[in-house]
Amino acid sequence: MKLLYLIGDGMGGWPLEELGGKTTMEAAHTPNMDELARTGLVGRAQTVPEGMQPGSDVANMSLLGFDPATYHTGRGPIEAAAQGLDLEPDDLVWRLNLVTVSKLTIDGFMRDYSSGHIATDVSRPLVEALQEKLGNDMYTFYPGIQYRHLLVQKEGALSDDAKLAINPPHDITDKPIKLDLRTISKSPFLWDLLFEAQELLEDRTVNNSRANSIWPWGQGRPLSLPNFKETFGVEGAVISAVDLIKGLGHAxxxxxxxxxxxxxxxxxxxxxxxxxxxxxxxxxxFVFVHLEGPDECGHGGNAEEKVEAINRFDAQVVGPLREALKEEDTAWIVTCDHFTPIVERTHTMDAVPFLLNGPNCEPSDVSEFSEKSADSTGLKLDKGHELLAFALEKFGMK
Structure with a gap:
C-alpha cells in the first residue's frame, strides 16, 4: 500500500467577514479534499503542545510523528540539518532572517519578515558578504534560500544567549521591535553583530534589495531525531521547498x-x-508532500491569495495524485501543520483539521473538508505527534 501525507502549511484559519463568514478553507474550491473527507475519517489534532510556540518547526515535527516536547531544540537546528552542517554539541544554531525594518531603534517596526520575498540569487551574496566581513571565531553565517539563513555561534549553547526569547519576525509584522531589541541587548556580542550587519546592508554597492537588517531567532543545540523507518516501519521521503521540512527529513x-x-x-x-x-x-x-503557499499568504494577510493557494493545493497536487494513483492501493492523510489566520498574520494554537482515507476508515458523515467539519465529528487527538501512528494502525500498516 502507498501512503501519501499531504500538508497545506498554515491552511487552517478563522471565519472572515470579507468571505461571508467563511474561512479560507471553506471559501476555496476543493473537490478532491472534500471527496476524500466525505469517504474518509475526519478529525482534529493538537500539533503544538501546550507551552510551545505554534511554529512550523514544532508542528511539522509533530506531523512526522516525533514529540516536539522531547526532540525540539529550535528552528535553526532543524534548518542546519537540511544543510548537513558539521556542528559540535555545544554550538548554538540561530535561524537568521533577512528582514526589512522601519529603523533599527526602539521606536522601529518590523515591516517585512522576508524582505519582499527576496530571491535566493540576491540573498546568498548578501549572506556571503556578511560572513566575509563579520564572520569570526564566534559567529559563522551560512546562506540558505530566499530570506531564510543560519548563524552558528561557537559554544553558544553554554552561554545565556541560548535562553534569549526573540520573536520570530513573521509574528511581529507591522509591530514594534522594541522588546526584541531589549532582549538582544542582553548579549553584547550579538548586539554588535546586529548593528554591524545593518551597516553592511546599508552599503548600496553591496545590497540593492529591501533587506536592511538581520534577525536572529529560533536558536538551539544541533538536532537529533530517531530513524523514521526504524520507528514507523515505512521507508519515506519528504518533498518541500523549505529547509525546515528538509531538515526534519535529513535528521x-x-x-x-x-x-x-x-x-x-x-x-x-x-x-x-x-x-x-x-x-x-x-x-x-510513503511520501510527505509539503506546500508552503497557504502559510505565506496568511502571513501576508491576503485572504484572496490564501484561498487561491488552497485552490491550487487541491487542483494541482491532491487531484493529480488521486488521478495518477486511482488504480493503486493507496491511503491518504491530508492536513495542515497549524492555523495562519488572515486577521492574525501569524500562527495560532488551534487544533488542525485532518482527514484519513484508506482501509478501515469508516466515513465521518461530513460533506467537506474544513475546520468546522473536522470539529463536528468529535474526534480529536490531543497529542498531534500520535496522528501518524494512529493513521498507520488504522490503515493496517503498523
Missing part, C-alpha cells in the same frame, strides 16, 4: 527530494512535486 534518515522550481510561494512547481512523489512511490511506500 530522521528519510530521503529528501529537491524539486527544481519549488519556491514555497503561489508560483511553486506543483507538477514537479507531483512527479517527484509518483516517482518515489514506484519503489517505496
Amino acid at each position: 530522521s534518515g528519510m530521503e529528501v527530494i529537491d524539486v527544481e522550481g519549488a519556491t514555497g510561494l503561489l508560483d511553486t512547481n506543483y507538477q514537479g512535486k507531483v512527479n517527484a512523489a509518483l516517482t518515489f512511490l514506484k519503489e517505496h511506500d
Whole structure:
C-alpha cells in the first residue's frame, strides 16, 4: 500500500467577514479534499503542545510523528540539518532572517519578515558578504534560500544567549521591535553583530534589495531525531521547498527530494512535486508532500491569495495524485501543520483539521473538508505527534 501525507502549511484559519463568514478553507474550491473527507475519517489534532510556540518547526515535527516536547531544540537546528552542517554539541544554531525594518531603534517596526520575498540569487551574496566581513571565531553565517539563513555561534549553547526569547519576525509584522531589541541587548556580542550587519546592508554597492537588517531567532543545540523507518516501519521521503521540512527529513534518515522550481510561494512547481512523489512511490511506500503557499499568504494577510493557494493545493497536487494513483492501493492523510489566520498574520494554537482515507476508515458523515467539519465529528487527538501512528494502525500498516 502507498501512503501519501499531504500538508497545506498554515491552511487552517478563522471565519472572515470579507468571505461571508467563511474561512479560507471553506471559501476555496476543493473537490478532491472534500471527496476524500466525505469517504474518509475526519478529525482534529493538537500539533503544538501546550507551552510551545505554534511554529512550523514544532508542528511539522509533530506531523512526522516525533514529540516536539522531547526532540525540539529550535528552528535553526532543524534548518542546519537540511544543510548537513558539521556542528559540535555545544554550538548554538540561530535561524537568521533577512528582514526589512522601519529603523533599527526602539521606536522601529518590523515591516517585512522576508524582505519582499527576496530571491535566493540576491540573498546568498548578501549572506556571503556578511560572513566575509563579520564572520569570526564566534559567529559563522551560512546562506540558505530566499530570506531564510543560519548563524552558528561557537559554544553558544553554554552561554545565556541560548535562553534569549526573540520573536520570530513573521509574528511581529507591522509591530514594534522594541522588546526584541531589549532582549538582544542582553548579549553584547550579538548586539554588535546586529548593528554591524545593518551597516553592511546599508552599503548600496553591496545590497540593492529591501533587506536592511538581520534577525536572529529560533536558536538551539544541533538536532537529533530517531530513524523514521526504524520507528514507523515505512521507508519515506519528504518533498518541500523549505529547509525546515528538509531538515526534519535529513535528521530522521528519510530521503529528501529537491524539486527544481519549488519556491514555497503561489508560483511553486506543483507538477514537479507531483512527479517527484509518483516517482518515489514506484519503489517505496510513503511520501510527505509539503506546500508552503497557504502559510505565506496568511502571513501576508491576503485572504484572496490564501484561498487561491488552497485552490491550487487541491487542483494541482491532491487531484493529480488521486488521478495518477486511482488504480493503486493507496491511503491518504491530508492536513495542515497549524492555523495562519488572515486577521492574525501569524500562527495560532488551534487544533488542525485532518482527514484519513484508506482501509478501515469508516466515513465521518461530513460533506467537506474544513475546520468546522473536522470539529463536528468529535474526534480529536490531543497529542498531534500520535496522528501518524494512529493513521498507520488504522490503515493496517503498523
